[in-house]
Amino acid sequence: MRAAMVRKAGQERTEIRGDVGTRPVGPSDVRIQIKAAGVCHSDLSAMAGILPNKKPFVLGHEGAGVLAEVGADVPDRLRVGGRVIVCWVPPCGICPACLAGEANLCAELFVPTALTANFTIGDESAYGMCGTGTFAEELVVPWQCAVPIPDDVPFDIAALIGCGVTTGVGAVLNTARVVPGSSVAVIGCGGVGIAAIQGARVAGAAEIVAIDPSEEKRASVERFGATHATDPEGAAEITARLTDGRGFDYVFECVGRGETVRQAYKLTRRGGAVVVVGAGNRSDTVSFSMAELFLDNKRILTSFYGGGDPRTDFARLIRLWRAGRLDLEGMVTARLPIERVDEALDLMRAGAAIRTVLEI
Incomplete structure (x- = not known):
């Protein structure tokens, strides 16, 4: 499949590959077919090495898509074909941070996911940005990273909720x-x-x-x-x-x-x-x-990450968008194919008033 790769800190151009694979889906994992991914300034920070990430890695952390495969131990509410937002800080629900109402600070799943090679390039292992890597056609993550949303929420709107809007x-x-x-x-x-x-x-x-x-x-x-x-x-x-x-x-x-x-x-x-x-x-x-x-x-x-809990905050933001209280359509000013990701990154470097969504 196609994906935008980064190999070293300071890299200014992504490496668009067509031979990227994912790790197998485990009992507690899901495979997400990415439909849209937001281009965020944090992506530039990850490329520059300001935000640390194991390398090589697939860029991107804002995304939305469709569940293509679910593991045997995944809750029934996550079903093949359902729409989801990718959550890069997945709450485990039982650690001290989650129990204290600080789910955004949960590290029980985030840390091991960020340190797991979720992708392959031939015989080479590769990681995902913040444990995700949404600038790819598919990714495999723990089921807690997939927050279900209604079927009528557009993918570009949902992708922005995955990080920038929530933050x-x-x-x-x-x-x-x-x-x-x-x-x-x-x-x-x-x-x-x-x-x-x-x-x-x-x-x-x-x-x-x-x-x-x-x-x-x-x-x-x-x-x-x-x-x-x-x-x-x-x-x-x-x-x-x-x-x-x-x-x-x-x-x-x-x-x-x-x-x-x-x-x-x-x-x-x-x-x-x-x-x-x-x-x-x-x-x-x-x-x-x-x-x-x-x-x-x-x-x-x-x-x-907005100081809240993505399991409830994503739904609240969708309700505010439906009510016309949040203008999320206005935040999407360009839609580009994944092959033009560097063009989107250059616009961001130049300080343009543009929020790009990659259509994958």
């Missing part, structure tokens, strides 16, 4: 728990940032400010709920104008850089919340003085 909306609703009538700023208006803006609208925020250096991205944010947009240089002025200089109640950092975390902290009011959503490099650090931490009383929150 951004979840950061607002689960991690920050934004209060209606509050003020919100979002730094970085890629897929996750747009999802965070939409989450703030769902939560009832009064002011939602989008901050991004790309004029193209800023031009599109009003559709998703932003009330104002500015480049980073104009952030101080708009903060002074909208908040009387106090700062925003919530600032979401959706870039993954120390400098933008610092900017988020500066834009947040005393007692407000800085929410770090972006995935960054281990060598990139940010520092705070003990005095400012004590005097400012700002909450610094981090949000991993």
Whole structure:
């Protein structure tokens, strides 16, 4: 089958292969025929080595498709032919994190799946990004990675829910728990940032400010709920104008850089919340003085995979989409075949206001 491979850190072009296979389906596994896969900035981070992954690996972690095969021990609700979203952080349901209501932090299945060679290239073993590898025609994963969805949910919409939408909306609703009538700023208006803006609208925020250096991205944010947009240089002025200089109640950092975390902290009011959503490099650090931490009383929150439980959050996001509260169609601005994945990655590198879905 076809798949987009990465062999080494720093690789800028994927290797499109037509001779990739999967491991056999075990008793607790499912085989998913991928129909659509979202292209996320985290894919670039994995290629660059910022997000570690065993190599060689099949790129991609956002995806949706159809169950093609199920193991003997898989629950009956997962049946051949059913539509599913790929969940790259599968909750086991019984570990301390799951029992504490922190299913997004479950590592019981994620770690062994990420370390398992789920693919083959001839006699060579290969891995999947984050244990999945959705830039392939098929993949084999534990059944907990397959979250069933209704048959009428389009595959491109479902693919985005697999990561970007869950991460951004979840950061607002689960991690920050934004209060209606509050003020919100979002730094970085890629897929996750747009999802965070939409989450703030769902939560009832009064002011939602989008901050991004790309004029193209800023031009599109009003559709998703932003009330104002500015480049980073104009952030101080708009903060002074909208908040009387106090700062925003919530600032979401959706870039993954120390400098933008610092900017988020500066834009947040005393007692407000800085929410770090972006995935960054281990060598990139940010520092705070003990005095400012004590005097400012700002909450610094981090949000991993939306801070919720994909088993219930995916369904909630679908309901919000059905109700017209989430504009997911507007987030898909290009549909390309898997052979053009590098074109999609180049657009993302250039900062284009585009969210690409690969049709596989």
